[in-house]
Amino acid sequence: VMAELFGKADGICGGRGGTMHLYDRSVGLFGTNGIVAAGIGHAAGIGMSARQQGRDDIGVAFFGDGAANHGGFYEALNFAAVQRAPAVFISENNLYATATPLKSVTLNPEIASKAASYGMPGVAVDGNDVFAVWLAMKEATERARAGKGPTLIEAKTYRTVGHHEGDPVIGTYRTQEELDAWIKRDPIDMFRRKLIEDYGIADAEALAAIEARIETVVEQALTFARNSPEPDPATVRLHVFADPINPPAALQPRAVGETRMQGWLEAVRDGLAEEMRANPAILYFGEGTGERGGSFAHTKNLWQEFGAERMVDTPISEQGFTAAAVGASATGARTVSD
Ligand SMILES: Cc1ncc(C[n+]2csc(CCOP(=O)(O)OP(=O)(O)O)c2C)c(N)n1
Structure with a gap:
């Protein structure tokens, strides 16, 4: 993934995808999408295809609060619901679509409630609570696999950085107070506290060791990405058209x-x-x-x-x-x- 972000030949899409079009079939990642809301319908079809082929895979789409106002969201949820598609739709509601506050672009900012329009369950959870998200996802997944159809999960959360590099963190659309309040609810810190203090199933030392391991993995990924070659310009047309175009087999009439x-x-x-x-x-x-x-x-x-x-x-x-x-x-x- 890191090499892909660097646009390098060893990236999972050969450096052609970047963040916007990350695709890795081997782990079931059917593409991030540069078009807001486009992936929601894909997930419905992924679930229907799995069902048709007798696999218990489900389609899962992640999208923002902005996407929940897009026509693609409405069409996909309605279609998925009526088809009882084995799918889960997860809206990460971080309150802003780039710099547009959700409450200024809809009179119903309760995204989970929109599920009722399509006759599917809508569940709102604290998106910064790892266990709450896990539980909602577990129930939705089981429901999908049991043939009961899709679920919409709204994970209420926040983005403590800018929308993109160079986006001022506060100023035009957010205040320092709002940012500070959400930083106090950092999901990783909250998870750490729960594991140590509430459940007593981990200690600070064990979690520090995990963090150190993660640092090493990220460092290794960075080194790998930096050392990876640039894509070969001779391959520029690869994957643009099917190869071969119009395969001869498809053109041969079958005598019936x-x-x-x-x-x-x-x-x-x-x-x-x-x-x-x-x-x-x-x-x-x-x-x-x-x-x-x-x-x-x-x-x-x-x-x-x-x-x-x-x-x-x-x-x-x-x-x-x-x-x-x-x-x-x-x-x-x-x-x-x-
Ligand atoms: C159909 C479409 N319209 C506009 C854009 C430009 N755009 C890119 S990201 C973005 C905001 C998306 O907000 P949200 O859905 O809340 O997702 P978030 O980035 O907060 O996760 C916009 C408007 C786009 N990529 N696709």
């Missing part, structure tokens, strides 16, 4: 039965049916694709044949279900987004 003349809508439907029979990982997301079979009958009878879990009749939420399709396709499903 006799040739017959039909309208293109029927041909679309039959082509879809043929592919869906051959590949159980194909999911179809679209409006009106349920029992009725599509506005133009281009999915007629597919819902009856493949069931509602594969022929997903979506709300009118193109942003929500297209994002879900991206998440599902990144995790083993092949998704048609209509």
Whole structure:
């Protein structure tokens, strides 16, 4: 990760991602996202894809209070809820979207309460209390895995630094008093006190040893990143297009039965049916694709044949279900987004 932040060749994305597009499939990280709220729908699709493939993985999205005012949030939560997607949505409410106070951009700053609009549980927790967050996450995860659908968790917290390097910590939108009050509630200090004083399950010496170990790991990561080579300019076009573009196999017609003349809508439907029979990982997301079979009958009878879990009749939420399709396709499903 450190090498990635340095833009180096040994970074997890070869230096191409940086903080905005960190991606590491090996640990289940399906991308941080430069577009606020875009990852929320991905998590819905990641959960649906896992369910379809019989895995007990769930989709989890982290986002800010600012993202909770974005259309992507509303569309994704509604779609995830009605699909009972195995997913958890976590809004880290640090009170400000860059410099915009949450209470100045919504008359309902209680983010957890918005879950009720979609018929899913919304849980507000002290985001600086490690145990409270852990417990809320545990319950939400179990609920998702039990097939009961998604949960929205609002972790109430604060950012004690600027939004970005060079952002003044106080001044235009925050006061010194507010900052000081939150620094006193530093989550790591609170956790340390709880472990030592309340639960008596750690002592200061043991925690100091952990901290020293972390310092060493970070130092090693820095050295690794500094010594890593710059990406080779010759690879600049790598990952820009699929390689090869239009693989020949996909263009070869598969001979199935006799040739017959039909309208293109029927041909679309039959082509879809043929592919869906051959590949159980194909999911179809679209409006009106349920029992009725599509506005133009281009999915007629597919819902009856493949069931509602594969022929997903979506709300009118193109942003929500297209994002879900991206998440599902990144995790083993092949998704048609209509
Ligand atoms: C769709 C979109 N609009 C605007 C931006 C610019 N932008 C980047 S971060 C940010 C604030 C995000 O605030 P919040 O969602 O509360 O997350 P936080 O940074 O506090 O974790 C904005 C407006 C963006 N990246 N994407």
